[in-house]
Amino acid sequence: MNHDFLVGTMKINTAHHLEIGGIDTVTLTKEYGTPLFVYDVFQIKQQCQTFIQAFKELGVTAQVAYASKAFSCLAIYQLMAKEGMSLDVVSGGELYTAIQAGFPKERIHFHGNNKTEKEILEALDYQIGCFVVDNFDELALLNRLTTARKQVVNILLRVTPGVEAHTHDYIITGQTDSKFGFDLLNGQGEQAVKLAMEMPYIRLKGLHSHIGSQIFETDGFVMAIEKLLMQAAEWQQTFGFSLEILNVGGGFGIRYTEEDQPLPLAHYIQQIVSTVKEKTKQFALKLPEIWIEPGRSVVGDAGITLYEVGSQKEVPNIRNYLAVDGGMTDNIRPALYDAKYTGVLANRADETAEETYSIAGKCCESGDMLIWDLPLPKAHYQDILAVFATGAYGYAMANNYNRIPRPAVVFVENGKKQVVIQRESYENLIQLDQPLADFY
The missing domain is CATH 2.40.37.10 (Lyase, Ornithine Decarboxylase; Chain A, domain 1)
Known part of the structure; x- marks a missing residue:
């Protein structure tokens, strides 16, 4: 073998x-x-700490959020909490599991393209750390609910930067047609930023993008980061937007067969951080907190x-x-x-x-x-x-x-x-x- x-x-x-x-x-x-799923806890811990330590060694503030759609249950959430990870949930069911697992509420990020009012209210009741807002309807709903409750919430806006990456295939403008996020190319992203900044209980902390899955190169991340930071600099000049958090998503590849050749996990982080540092300096921006969302690369192999x-x-x-x-x-x-x-x-x-x-x-x-x-x-x-x-x-x-x-x-x-x-x-x-x- x-x-x-x-x-x-x-x-x-x-x-x-x-x-x-x-x-x-x-x-x-x-x-x-049988059948029987068996997980190597040592390997999971090692993957978590590889990501976390990579950021620490580079001296940047970061959150590594486990994308729990990859595998969710009470035990994996509890393990992630002990390892110092944050948590990416995309449904009321995943949120409920996180609550039952006692996951720290301030480290929960709520994703999804169609969050229901019930799900949002559950997240507001638990006082989660961040909503990743996906569309105008969600932004309006969140504004209505937070205003009625007089409850302040932090959000990121999910944007589609016009970069799609799947393994070695990079498409510069291929992400405009997507069910996820505000499109940068047609002005939806800018409109969402303006609206969010005017909402009384919404605290717009930054931007989120996710460019694909099973990615074996860093080119796509570099292109997406450059687009996002260039846009953030423009919005800072025109209407005072402040980018505190840049979330570049996940998608780091793993080895399923002999043909797969993933990069070392730390290499992804090094390239992401160096690109963010270079481009923030170029565009006269403060260095934001950097978030990532690995799922498959934490538990897959x-x-x-x-x-x-x-x-x-x-x-x-x-x-x-x-x-x-x-x-x-x-x-x-x-x-x-x-x-x-x-x-x-x-x-x-x-x-x-x-x-x-x-x-x-x-x-x-x-x-x-x-x-x-x-x-x-x-x-x-x-x-x-x-x-x-x-x-x-x-x-x-x-x-x-x-x-x-x-x-x-x-x-x-x-x-x-x-x-x-x-x-x-x-x-x-x-x-x-x-x-x-x-x-x-």
Whole structure:
């Protein structure tokens, strides 16, 4: 196998099994069943501190907010709080989870393109640190509610700077057509700044942008920062706008397959900070506080999914199908947008690959394929397949298609283990159902 995917505490132990957090993965499957999400807490902590320390070493004031859409639950929010992270939430459900986890309210940032009045009131009641305002309707609603309550709130305005980045593909003007944010090119951004500055209980602290995901270069961030700071300088001159916070979003890439070549996390921060310093000096601006929002790069490669191998089907001279006991119900990304993964037989982790398999899920969909061409030793019934880098957008997007219960989630560190999300039961599946009553 390619040992480059053994990150954090992952290793192959003396039993020839994949180990994570000091615990044999085969042992984990015997205790907790499959499919099973396993997170390496050490790796998560390491990623958090890499971001935080990078800013500290560069001597700038910053917030690193975990983009919790990648994976949210009580335990991950509590871990993020202990690591000194801030938190990016995008719904009332994520906010509720953060509140129940006791997450520090001043470090919660509320995103989203369609926050409801109920969600905004819940956030106002909890007195969160910041709203990232996405559109004129939200700005008006927030103004009405804060005025009625006489409650001051901090906001950032999400703007689309005309830069879109996906891996190596940069589009200079491609973000104008987006459901998110105020567009800079057509003047919406300037109009929003003017309106916000006139609202009595709104404190406009700065600007936010998010240019894409799975980004393996820094060019897109450099271009976006330059556009945003140039605009901020112009607004400062024309109507006294003061940029206190610049939030450049997230999107830092991770390694899913051998083709992925992400940069070291600190390199992203170094380039972001150097660009902000250079451009603020050029445009005669004060150095703002810098915020980022990593999600995938915090938890993505810290998580693996363990499956039990079931049936096999050989299509002669075409393909060998190897089915596992999960699929698009615990990882919809391959079916949704052709996401790529790799994996290993966890119970025979150091054996030489002899076959190429296409890993099929158990859902009643032809598109329920997890990995199309995966070299493995000759697989047997009840082998354990470990798929790497499933920590982001796996459980977060899990579903009950075909009435398949969602897996358990286990955190591991230094030989200790804890179930942080229990496996759903069949009883859980029908707990909200109501039997037919009045039609016959």
